[in-house]
Every structure is written in structure tokens, then in C-alpha cells.
Amino acid sequence: MxxxxxxxxxxxxxxxxxxxxxxxxxxxxxxxxxxxxxxxxxxxxxxxxxxxxxxxxxxxxxxxxxxxCGLDSETVYDQVLSHVQGFASVWSEKQRAELIRRIVSTAIEE
Structure with a gap:
């Protein structure tokens, strides 16, 4: 597991x-x-x-x-945002667009 x-x-x-x-x-x-x-x-x-x-x-x-897994949604949100901000400067425009597409796609599916 x-x-x-x-x-x-x-x-x-x-x-x-x-x-x-x-x-x-x-x-x-x-x-x-x-x-x-x-x-x-x-x-x-x-x-x-x-x-x-x-x-x-x-x-x-x-x-x-x-x-x-037991973290509250606010903590998870803060961690995800921190990771995205940390990597944003090294991602290409295409990678940033793909990330946004995946986030939106996931949000719509839920």
C-alpha cells in the first residue's frame, strides 16, 4: 500500500x-x-x-x-500554491498553460 x-x-x-x-x-x-x-x-x-x-x-x-491526506483544504491549497509559485519561473509558457488546462479540467470533472 x-x-x-x-x-x-x-x-x-x-x-x-x-x-x-x-x-x-x-x-x-x-x-x-x-x-x-x-x-x-x-x-x-x-x-x-x-x-x-x-x-x-x-x-x-x-x-x-x-x-x-489528513490536512484541511486550506493547508493543502497553501502547499499547492507554494509549489506552483516555486516552479513557475522555470516552466515554459506551454507548461504553465498545460497546468492551467489540467486544473480547470479537474475542477470541471468534480
Whole structure:
């Protein structure tokens, strides 16, 4: 169960950071195959590696592990806004437009 949550959150964080498996592996001094195993839910990183991954992806270990699920909507909103603002300067116009499209699409579906 934790592996699945971690794998899904890691995938989302990688997308959000516009980072490849290779780039993440380089940032945290792991092999690309180790990152692939995390993404497949086959393995979990140890605590030190988890912290390095969270730092490299500009997120938290709580988010990656799914521990943030009990947060109130205001806290989640503040965290999402903080992440978006942190990445906005490195995203292309196309990436920013895609983010907006996905947010609107998700809001309409709900």
C-alpha cells in the first residue's frame, strides 16, 4: 500500500518538477533503475534517500508518503500554491498553460 502511494506521488512530483528519472537519479546520487523501481512500486527508499528525493523535487516527505491526506483544504491549497509559485519561473509558457488546462479540467470533472 505505501509503495503504491509513494510511487504515485513520486510520479506526480517528477511531472510537477519537469524532471526525468535520469535527472532525479543524478540529483540524489542513485541509479536510474533505482528510481524506476520506486516508480513501479517495487521498492521504497530509506529515510535519508527519501529526504533527498523530496528536496530534489521541492516537495515534502509527508507528501511523497501520503501522510498529508489528513490536512484541511486550506493547508493543502497553501502547499499547492507554494509549489506552483516555486516552479513557475522555470516552466515554459506551454507548461504553465498545460497546468492551467489540467486544473480547470479537474475542477470541471468534480
Amino acid at each position: 505505501f509503495n503504491e502511494i509513494f510511487a504515485r506521488r513520486l510520479r506526480l512530483a517528477l511531472e510537477g518538477a519537469c524532471m526525468s528519472r535520469y535527472e532525479l537519479a543524478q540529483a540524489v546520487n542513485l541509479t536510474e533503475s533505482a528510481i524506476s523501481r520506486y516508480l513501479a512500486g517495487q521498492r521504497m527508499p530509506n529515510g535519508e534517500v527519501l529526504i533527498q528525493i523530496a528536496h530534489a523535487l521541492n516537495t515534502t516527505t509527508d507528501y511523497l508518503l501520503g501522510s498529508d
